[in-house]
Amino acid sequence: xxxxxVGATGEVGRAFLKxxxxxxxxxxxxxxxxxxxxxxTELTFRGEKxxxxxxxxxxxxxxxxxxxxxxxSGISKEYAPRFAKDGAVVVDNSSAWRLDPxxxxxxxxxxPEDVEHHKGIIANPNCSTIQMVVALKPIYDAVGIEAIVVxxxxxxxxxxxxxxxxxxxxxxxxxxxxxxxVNNLPRRIAFxxxxxxxxxxxxGYTKEEMKMLNETRKILHDPNIxxxxxxxxxxxxxxxxxxxxxxxxxxxxxxxxxxxLKKAKGxxxxxxxxxxxxxxxxxDEVFVGRVRKDLVFEPGLSMWVVADNIRKGAATNAxxxxxxxxxxxxxx
Numbered sequence: 481x482x483x484x485x486v487g488a489t490g491e492v493g494r495a496f497l498k499x500x501x502x503x504x505x506x507x508x509x510x511x512x513x514x515x516x517x518x519x520x521t522e523l524t525f526r527g528e529k530x531x532x533x534x535x536x537x538x539x540x541x542x543x544x545x546x547x548x549x550x551x552x553s554g555i556s557k558e559y560a561p562r563f564a565k566d567g568a569v570v571v572d573n574s575s576a577w578r579l580d581p582x583x584x585x586x587x588x589x590x591x592p593e594d595v596e597h598h599k600g601i602i603a604n605p606n607c608s609t610i611q612m613v614v615a616l617k618p619i620y621d622a623v624g625i626e627a628i629v630v631x632x633x634x635x636x637x638x639x640x641x642x643x644x645x646x647x648x649x650x651x652x653x654x655x656x657x658x659x660x661x662v663n664n665l666p667r668r669i670a671f672x673x674x675x676x677x678x679x680x681x682x683x684g685y686t687k688e689e690m691k692m693l694n695e696t697r698k699i700l701h702d703p704n705i706x707x708x709x710x711x712x713x714x715x716x717x718x719x720x721x722x723x724x725x726x727x728x729x730x731x732x733x734x735x736x737x738x739x740x741l742k743k744a745k746g747x748x749x750x751x752x753x754x755x756x757x758x759x760x761x762x763x764d765e766v767f768v769g770r771v772r773k774d775l776v777f778e779p780g781l782s783m784w785v786v787a788d789n790i791r792k793g794a795a796t797n798a799x800x801x802x803x804x805x806x807x808x809x810x811x812x
Contacts, residue, residue: 481506481806484544484568486559487551488512488532489521490571491641495795496548497525503810511544514551515598517689535559535605541566548796549573564600569805571798577603578695585698588800590617590812591593595804600771602666602801606688608632608711609695613745614766614792615785616726618740620700622728625653625707627777631693631723632770634677634755635716636669640788643669647715662811669715679712686711700738715767719757720789727777734771737781741768745812 485499487493493514500507510525512532519534535555541547547563549556549572556576563570577583582777584594585603590613595602616625636643642664650660650670660668668676677688693707706727714721741749748755748765755767766787774780787793802812 482509482543482545483507483618483802484513484541484549484563484702485704486513486524486549486555486563487515487533487573489518491637491790492550493796494523495790496799497523498549499791499795499799503803505799505802505808513538517537520615536714541568544568546571546805548628548798548802550798560601567601569598570601571604571801572601573604573781573794573798574799575606575691577601577689578605579698584803585695586801587613587797589614589744591645591699591701592812594805595801602805604794604798605695605699606723607638607690607787607789608634609699610690610787610793611720611766611785611796612692612724613696613699613756613789614721614744614787615724615741615768615783617700617733618744618747619726619728619737619781622736622740623732624730624777625726626809627727628708630693630709632709632711633673633714633716633723634711634722635744635789636665636679636713636722637718638793639665639713643678645716647717651715654691665713669713671715673708673715674713676726679711685709687770718758718788718790719759720793721757722785723782724785725772725774725777725782726780726795728781731779732781734773734781737771737783740741741771742774754784757786757788760786761788762791762805764792766792 509789511533522529522533541563547568547570553576554573556574560570653660688711689709692709750769754769770784774782
């Protein structure tokens with residue numbers, strides 16, 4: 481199995497390496513690609529050092545079986561078709577292909593069968609969408625869901641390494657009484673929350689918020705499900721949290737919902753207390769707590785959902801898709 485990672489030096493790219501190693505994915509040959517400025521950087525995989533190649537200097541990608549992409553939409557639009565043309569199956573973590581009708585959008589615990597319909601490219605959903613649909617799938621299958629109202633509390637790692645560094649530097653500056661500089665996020669993030677992730681669209685929602693609507697519909701194959709999202713950046717390094725309220729098609733008691741979640745693939749139900757980002761960082765499961773009857777929707781439920789956005793929200797989900805491609809039982 482010949483595996484390539486595009487965007488190898490980024491947060492998710494490095495997580496790809498870690499997850500491939502932890503899950504013992506069968507990698508016989510490994511190819512690492514990034515921008516020209518990262519050319520020659522050495523990364524370690526299974527105790528061996530590999531040099532990063534400049535993607536723009538490569539003319540052929542023949543011989544590669546699976547390519548894991550996390551290098552931004554522009555790179556994915558340009559290079560994913562080239563990898564696919566040369567025989568690889570691309571699992572892309574950007575937003576470039578998610579809503580393309582010819583590209584499956586896959587969460588292995590939710591719609592693994594969609595992998596079979598790929599034409600060389602498979603899309604990895606948005607991190608916030610992934611954890612939400614994993615938590616909601618057992619409830620959706622049992623009683624149906626008409627509408628979702630969700631507020632997210634998303635860590636800075638979702639905005640990349642520069643945002644992580646910005647939170648670190650602003651926190652240090654605050655402790656030292658210095659000016660806090662804003663360079664990579666819309667507002668100061670230290671000791672603050674920012675109700676904007678991505679740019680605003682004409683309807684007043686951000687692109688991130690609209691992703692949660694459109695991607696959920698595609699993953700569940702349900703064009704009628706309603707989703708109203710408010711996505712918020714919070715001063716947390718790793719782990720996204722979501723407060724979710726559901727309008728159900730049929731009644732379901734909280735106790736029944738908890739029983740479904742206990743049995744669900746990829747879900748950890750926290751019955752005593754509730755999950756928080758600092759405790760789930762580094763984990764691959766989606767953690768659910770505070771399952772209760774909703775006081776607005778009837779029938780309805782409310783819950784709290786937390787997951788590591790770099791792991792399950794990106795790298796782990798992509799590797800699970802790769803596992804589906806090779807028929808590994810570890811995929812779900």
